């Protein structure tokens with residue numbers, strides 16, 4: 001691993017908030033691209049956290065403290081990921097689907113969309129279908145984006161699409177979905193307008209739909 005982001009990677013793995021902040025600053029000072037710092041130093045560390053959890057070496061508290069270190073690092077990296085002179089490209093309401101509390105990926109997608117000029121309505125985590133409906137009905141969202149990290153919460157994406165349909169709003173909004181267990185096939189199956197496997201693909205998808 002590149003030594004310019006190895007300390008950052010290890011700090012996230014160990015849940016060391018100050019270490020993650022220092023790691024981001026050091027990587028920026030070393031001249032690394034913000035996108036590389038994010039992918040290689042940070043998202044890669046969270047993947048390893050997931051692997052250690054699967055192997056039974058990490059438990060929920062370890063995942064939680066790693067997530068805190070990741071968020072602390074992201075807060076510092078955010079201004080470097082956003083470009084300043086972009087016009088509004090449309091309004092996106094984004095949230096993690098009902099039953100699901102994972103928000104790092106959702107926050108990253110929101111951040112990248114914001115960087116590409118989209119106005120963001122961040123509905124947070126554990127978002128009930130009626131909140132998405134409201135974001136379209138009264139919030140003026142052109143796109144709604146659902147994130148799901150758990151196979152058990154994926155069906156709530158379908159339930160949310162149905163709620164939007166029942167509210168008579170389906171033709172007023174584009175629906176895009178993503179999250180580690182989600183696939184294009186699943187998007188087709190539940191009638192979403194698109195799927196993106198990562199935050200930068202979510203940006204091109206949103207741009208292609210408006």
Ligand code: B1M
Nearest residue numbers: 050067101102103104105147150151177178179180198199
């Ligand atoms: Co959770 N967790 N977790 N967890 N957790 C996973 C998801 C898991 C895969 C770990 C594992 O077993 N390997 C597993 C799910 C298994 C499954 O369903 N198949 C799991 C589990 C089981 C659980 C609990 C049930 C554990 C328990 O309590 N026994 C519990 C559930 C709580 C709940 O939600 N109701 C739980 C809890 C937690 C914490 C709270 C401790 C913490 C979350 C903290 C937080 O988010 N603030 C946590 C964490 C950190 C993880 C892992 C380790 C990391 C997730 C992450 O942040 N990844 C995760 C393992 C893994 O994913 N490998 C795991 C980094 C992030 C940048 O990637 O979120 O995939 P990701 O987002 C990507 C893409 O997916 C995509 O773009 C993002 C950026 O490129 N994307 C979208 C995401 N959303 C999108 C929306 C779009 C488009 C793209 O819209 C268009």
